[in-house]
Amino acid sequence: MGRHKQHKPRRPQAKREQPTTEWFGTAFHSTEGMYHLDVRQSGNGILITSSPAEMDGVPAAWALRLRNDDNGQGLTDLGAALASGQKHGIGMDEGPGFQTALLFFPDYPEEGIGTLARVRTVDGEDGGTFERRAERPMSLWAEAGENLRRIVPLLGPDAPAADEVEDCRLCPGCYRPVYESAASHTLIGAGPFPVMGLCRLCAEGTTLRSVREADAPIDPQQRAVLETVAAAMG
Ligand SMILES: [Zn+2]
Structure with missing residues (x-):
């Protein structure tokens, strides 16, 4: 998404009236406009929507649903990594000769910006392919991470599975x-x-x-x- 010079992150304006299982934030960029991040409960998991994001190289909204299969531990760890700006990875899919993982890269591609990406790696090849990627100011990721951590305990063990993404x-x-x-x-x-x-x-x-x-x-x-x-x- 090019250069990021003057991000002006803002407090989410709608927080006050939102249900507690949702959070939404926007950053205004001096040359690229608005960057949105939305974190909410989805069944027994969490849905993180980045709009715009890059999907297979094309701008689009990326709705990422993460299941809660371990009493919230994996989601809490992701929230903690986002909140504190630490590199983090979650394995997502594995097939013959390839793996995909969700990775958070703090201060990448430049300081102050973080990238959340679904990366596909192929056995025997160097590097990986960014199938999905969203770049946001680190401060916006931090706020998303804090809210993710806040929402996870509210999911409840008997929340519906919600396999379909809303x-x-x-x-x-x-x-x-x-x-x-x-x-x-x-x-x-x-x-x-x-x-x-x-x-x-x-x-x-x-x-x-x-x-x-x-x-x-x-x-x-x-x-x-x-x-x-x-x-x-x-
Ligand atoms: Zn609008």
């Missing part, structure tokens, strides 16, 4: 992942086009204010949506 749509105003539990069903027909499925922060006008405050760029499509909302709110 569907999320991306908010058209900020590309934040919007899960059913957090959706705002705002529909605005007054502008040049209808706007649906906005997250609450965009529907309230908070996103546009934050983007302006941070002087962060956003793509023209997002801007058009946010300005339509602002116009409709008068």
